């Protein structure tokens with residue numbers, strides 16, 4: 001199965017796609033960046049002001065006026081810095097969600113057009129989980145990750161710049177401590193996700209045991225299973241306790257590593273400050289500013305390390321989402337102008353079963369209507385699905401026009417208005433187009449039965465429709481979608497004898513002017529087609545016009561006789 005999973009984008013693809021998605025938001029992003037730098041720059045003022053005050057106090061040149069002025073400057077700077085940072089975070093979050101919404105739209109759009117065989121092989125669950133769980137993971141990461149990322153990134157740059165501007169050895173002292181943080185981060189990324197995953201898995205197992213015991217309460221009592229169920233819940237609960245303790249230990253160990261980094265950073269800057277002040281290269285006020293800058297830096301860095309696992313899993317989800325968006329569009333292998341559909345030696349089987357199609361070759365010219373007939377199980381529906389691109393053959397080639405539409409036996413009426421149902425594949429259709437299409441397929445009568453005409457709600461919870469009406473709607477939808485190739489798999493097979501005529505008429509209208517492949521159960525339909533293909537156990541055994549085949553006295557002639565006898 002793993003060979004067929006949907007692709008996962010790598011870092012470069014994700015970066016490229018995010019850059020593309022940011023189109024139209026780049027000015028706002030740049031403005032957010034500038035505001036972030038300015039706000040963190042303003043945040044530098046309090047440490048510098050305190051350093052200045054320390055020097056003035058040491059040289060005994062500070063009066064009450066100086067203290068008040070410096071305090072006022074600090075208060076203003078703190079308020080401005082906080083306000084600027086808050087606006088930066090709001091702007092960044094908004095842009096993040098806008099880009100995420102666009103990505104989600106693209107993801108859903110791409111998911112809808114993925115070839116069915118791609119989805120089937122990967123498992124529908126994978127696609128659903130990418131468009132739901134992964135989107136949630138990326139969206140939920142926003143409150144934790146965005147402030148930590150934006151504030152930390154700007155704070156690191158601005159504080160290091162500030163330290164270097166004071167005296168470069170201060171910045172160098174921090175650089176020496178950097179490996180402690182890098183090692184802590186690498187250790188946490190290796191360990192954290194694993195223990196959290198184990199904790200979550202243990203919790204799901206416990207929930208599962210409890211739920212099963214509750215749902216199967218009667219069985220548990222009836223078979224005297226209370227003891228084993230109790231033990232199962234106890235075992236899984238104990239596992240949760242063990243895993244939770246492990247997770248908390250990992251968090252404590254991360255805190256210990258961060259404390260070590262903090263301690264070393266402060267000690268390093270203190271020692272450097274001591275030496276610089278001793279040599280007269282820095283004032284005590286300068287050393288104080290340096291210490292305050294380092295203290296300011298430590299908070300955001302710790303915060304970032306604590307959310308790094310959230311960030312990592314959000315990135316993994318993002319890569320999975322972008323993986324779907326970047327699935328290359330399938331080449332349909334559109335047929336050359338003289339053939340609309342061209343199959344060569346097509347073999348298809350369900351799982352390990354015998355071939356449902358066994359070396360089928362078929363050409364359909366543009367505008368031609370070909371009927372497929374055969375006994376039940378001959379492979380007719382499979383052929384329709386292969387031509388439609390729903391199934392991919394294991395051998396042979398299939399070429400079809402770019403715009404193909406299929407109506408299968410399972411006609412579905414979507415919950416919504418009749419108009420929405422009809423314009424699903426033709427969103428630009430006007431009221432006149434809809435009316436004309438309904439007239440053409442003979443479904444206009446339906447409008448009289450609906451209280452609000454085309455705006456009546458149909459489908460689940462709406463106005464009830466008969467199977468024949470649902471098929472008429474499907475045929476009208478096809479007419480509006482205007483595909484080059486229409487594949488009708490038993491579109492009129494459900495019809496009782498009174499409905500057969502109108503539905504045959506509707507099918508004829510929907511097929512007018514386009515290439516058609518019709519799976520004909522009612523042979524009167526086949527008789528009207530340009531050509532008939534007879535399938536038997538996955539092979540084409542006869543092909544010709546109705547008259548040719550009846551005249552040849554083969555399989556079709558027998559089927560025709562049997563069908564006519566049944567009609568009498």
Ligand SMILES: Nc1ncnc2c1ncn2[C@@H]1O[C@H](COP(=O)(O)OP(=O)(O)OP(=O)(O)O)[C@@H](O)[C@H]1O
Pocket residue numbers: 350353356374375376377378379380381382383
């Ligand atoms: N989803 C499936 N899984 C396994 N085997 C299948 C599946 N669908 C069809 N088959 C098998 O493939 C063969 C061809 O089936 P197909 O439905 O294409 O025949 P058909 O001619 O359309 O039959 P009918 O007229 O009864 O619909 C049959 O042997 C059938 O049992």
